[in-house]
Amino acid sequence: MLSEQALAEIARERAKYPEDRAQSALLAALRIAQEDQGFLTTEVMDYIALLLGIEPIRAYEVATFYSMYDLQPVGRHKICVCGSVSCFLRDSDRIIAHLEDQLGIKVGETTPDGLFTLQEVECLGACLGAPMMQVGDRYYEDLTKDRVNGILAALREGGDDVG
Amino acid sequence: MWVNGVTLQNRGLEDSHRLAVYEASGGYRTLREVLLRPVAPEQIITEMKKSGLRGRGGAGFPTGLKWSFMPKGVTGTKYLLCNADEGEPGTCKDRDIMRYDPHRLIEGMLIGAYAMGARAGYIYIRGEFVEPIQLVEAALAEAYQAGLLGNHILGTGFSFDLYVHRGAGAYICGEETALMESIEGKKGQPRFKPPFPASYGLYGQPTTINNVETFASVPDIISKGGDWFLRLGKPNNGGTKIFSVTGHVQRPGNYEVPMGTPFKDLLAMAGGLFPERKLKAVIPGGTSTPMVAGEVMMDTTMDYDAISKAGSALGAGSVIVIDDSVCMVKTVERIARFYMHESCGQCTPCREGMGWLWRVMHRIEHGQGREEDLQLLLDVGARIEGRTICALADGGVAPVVSSIRLFRSEYEYHIQHKRCLVTMGAG
Numbered sequence: 001m002l003s004e005q006a007l008a009e010i011a012r013e014r015a016k017y018p019e020d021r022a023q024s025a026l027l028a029a030l031r032i033a034q035e036d037q038g039f040l041t042t043e044v045m046d047y048i049a050l051l052l053g054i055e056p057i058r059a060y061e062v063a064t065f066y067s068m069y070d071l072q073p074v075g076r077h078k079i080c081v082c083g084s085v086s087c088f089l090r091d092s093d094r095i096i097a098h099l100e101d102q103l104g105i106k107v108g109e110t111t112p113d114g115l116f117t118l119q120e121v122e123c124l125g126a127c128l129g130a131p132m133m134q135v136g137d138r139y140y141e142d143l144t145k146d147r148v149n150g151i152l153a154a155l156r157e158g159g160d161d162v163g
Numbered sequence: 164m165w166v167n168g169v170t171l172q173n174r175g176l177e178d179s180h181r182l183a184v185y186e187a188s189g190g191y192r193t194l195r196e197v198l199l200r201p202v203a204p205e206q207i208i209t210e211m212k213k214s215g216l217r218g219r220g221g222a223g224f225p226t227g228l229k230w231s232f233m234p235k236g237v238t239g240t241k242y243l244l245c246n247a248d249e250g251e252p253g254t255c256k257d258r259d260i261m262r263y264d265p266h267r268l269i270e271g272m273l274i275g276a277y278a279m280g281a282r283a284g285y286i287y288i289r290g291e292f293v294e295p296i297q298l299v300e301a302a303l304a305e306a307y308q309a310g311l312l313g314n315h316i317l318g319t320g321f322s323f324d325l326y327v328h329r330g331a332g333a334y335i336c337g338e339e340t341a342l343m344e345s346i347e348g349k350k351g352q353p354r355f356k357p358p359f360p361a362s363y364g365l366y367g368q369p370t371t372i373n374n375v376e377t378f379a380s381v382p383d384i385i386s387k388g389g390d391w392f393l394r395l396g397k398p399n400n401g402g403t404k405i406f407s408v409t410g411h412v413q414r415p416g417n418y419e420v421p422m423g424t425p426f427k428d429l430l431a432m433a434g435g436l437f438p439e440r441k442l443k444a445v446i447p448g449g450t451s452t453p454m455v456a457g458e459v460m461m462d463t464t465m466d467y468d469a470i471s472k473a474g475s476a477l478g479a480g481s482v483i484v485i486d487d488s489v490c491m492v493k494t495v496e497r498i499a500r501f502y503m504h505e506s507c508g509q510c511t512p513c514r515e516g517m518g519w520l521w522r523v524m525h526r527i528e529h530g531q532g533r534e535e536d537l538q539l540l541l542d543v544g545a546r547i548e549g550r551t552i553c554a555l556a557d558g559g560v561a562p563v564v565s566s567i568r569l570f571r572s573e574y575e576y577h578i579q580h581k582r583c584l585v586t587m588g589a590g
């Protein structure tokens with residue numbers, strides 16, 4: 001169900017924890033499965049539970065508790081823009097409105113071409129770079145409308161990790 | 164003044180995250196001295212107590228005292244955990260320590276593990292911090308390779324294994340027992356205390372947990388002495404501390420300054436306010452700490468005692484500066500949303516109360532406030548405080564109640580005129 005590479009990565013995570021504590025690798029295993037599959041289906045979660053030898057309910061509980069797991073398909077680029085107070089004070093609302101405008105979608109939606117999902121999230125721990133957003137693995141700080149335009153253009157041109 | 168001299172001292176060096184650079188600047192010398200001389204574990208705890216270092220994660224508990232609680236002579240593994248979940252709005256210092264100086268954190272943990280007899284540890288890093296995670300993982304690999312982690316460290320009888328555990332998006336996992344649940348692969352829901360982690364922590368074993376900045380302060384405290392660190396600050400408020408200054412300042416950033424530094428000097432370091440603006444309020448320690456009026460803050464120094472005298476708390480040193488261009492109701496509504504979103508849902512007063520606070524704030528902000536709403540907010544707050552398993556709920560009450568006390572007329576204007584007293588300008 002998962003790629004060889006994903007399975008190897010899960011095995012590496014599993015080795016961090018004591019012999020009798022397989023469940024400790026659950027957070028990592030779900031993340032790796034999600035990176036491999038795009039989002040978490042019930043089948044994938046059941047598979048992870050089987051792999052770690054735990055009850056499937058444990059996997060569902062964790063997958064629904066933590067905000068980074070996607071239980072529904074998302075766009076190729078998930079844009080998480082911070083709206084918490086330090087960013088708010090630096091006009092994040094204007095950046096969020098601009099993103100909605102440029103993408104033609106509202107917060108919580110995915111563009112029809114499946115390229116972008118836009119989410120407003122709480123503090124990402126980079127408040128001195130406010131306003132800021134995360135796309136994929138990367139943080140983009142000190143955002144302006146121009147900078148947002150540049151980032152979106154580069155992502156549209158096929159980049160995955162653009163400066 | 165001793166500025167950026169302890170946990171941020173290497174930030175300006177090229178490749179400061181690499182082992183070679185850290186060692187060239189004196190890194191791991193303290194660990195070698197401790198293990199090879201060797202220094203007795205009790206001696207380390209004594210120095211930590213002398214230093215006056217208090218936990219930098221928010222609660223400010225004396226670190227040396229905490230370390231002394233770790234039981235001796237137990238069977239089974241003792242654990243040492245590092246809290247790098249950094250998620251309270253305004254808090255953004257641990258990320259810089261991990262990006263610029265991960266080895267300082269590792270050395271601090273190694274010295275702590277030796278002093279407390281811990282055999283294994285985890286650094287719990289919030290899942291969104293991909294870059295810091297990669298840098299810390301790379302630093303751990305370097306340290307293993309150099310014989311600084313693993314079995315028989317530097318050829319001695321001391322062994323310690325250290326790993327990164329990556330979070331998955333939940334502020335509550337910064338609460339120490341929720342963090343342990345999360346490492347066990349469960350939902351991050353805080354445990355009842357007691358039992359405290361020193362007797363029943365990760366996997367039910369004796370455990371000590373400290374913040375990133377706390378651990379990163381350890382190598383210099385041990386090499387230069389507890390008295391040295393204490394004297395950098397003031398009695399009961401030892402050392403220097405990173406203040407993350409964000410919001411309405413011209414140069415937001417992390418500034419590591421002596422405890423007791425006047426707030427106005429810190430504000431100047433951060434570039435001061437924008438032209439033509441007036442200081443309205445400051446949240447001195449992260450959103451869980453009460454707001455302080457601007458003019459009171461201008462006469463306050465940055466240390467635990469002075470800030471508590473000003474009616475707030477130093478928290479994690481997350482200084483959020485708010486000027487007169489912004490509506491206080493809207494600002495606090497945004498803060499209230501955070502707590503509603505992040506409640507883990509275990510305790511009824513928190514699960515229901517955080518939602519209540521936000522909904523009432525929201526309707527006031529949107530011109531649907533009622534006369535009785537301010538009293539309602541205060542009543543709801545009073546019914547939450549002190550009645551929950553963890554401190555998240557009290558943290559959510561603090562900004563609401565403190566801002567009503569300080570800016571009551573602004574709230575009343577909102578309710579009576581169905582609109583805002585302040586026209587929002589650019590930030």
Ligand SMILES: Cc1cc2nc3c(=O)[nH]c(=O)nc-3n(C[C@H](O)[C@H](O)[C@H](O)COP(=O)(O)O)c2cc1C
Nearest residue numbers: 218219220246248249337338339373374377554555
């Ligand atoms: C809701 C909540 C969130 C917390 N988040 C963090 C955090 O992100 N980082 C942190 O170091 N401490 C956090 N704490 C404090 C920890 O529970 C704990 O006191 C701290 O990690 C101990 O380390 P220290 O003594 O070095 O400060 C949080 C506490 C609460 C109640």
Ligand code: SF4
Nearest residue numbers: 507509510513551553
């Ligand atoms: S106070 Fe809130 S966050 Fe803390 S345990 Fe209770 S419900 Fe969870």
Ligand code: FES
Nearest residue numbers: 082087123124127
């Ligand atoms: S408030 Fe936006 S990153 Fe912290």
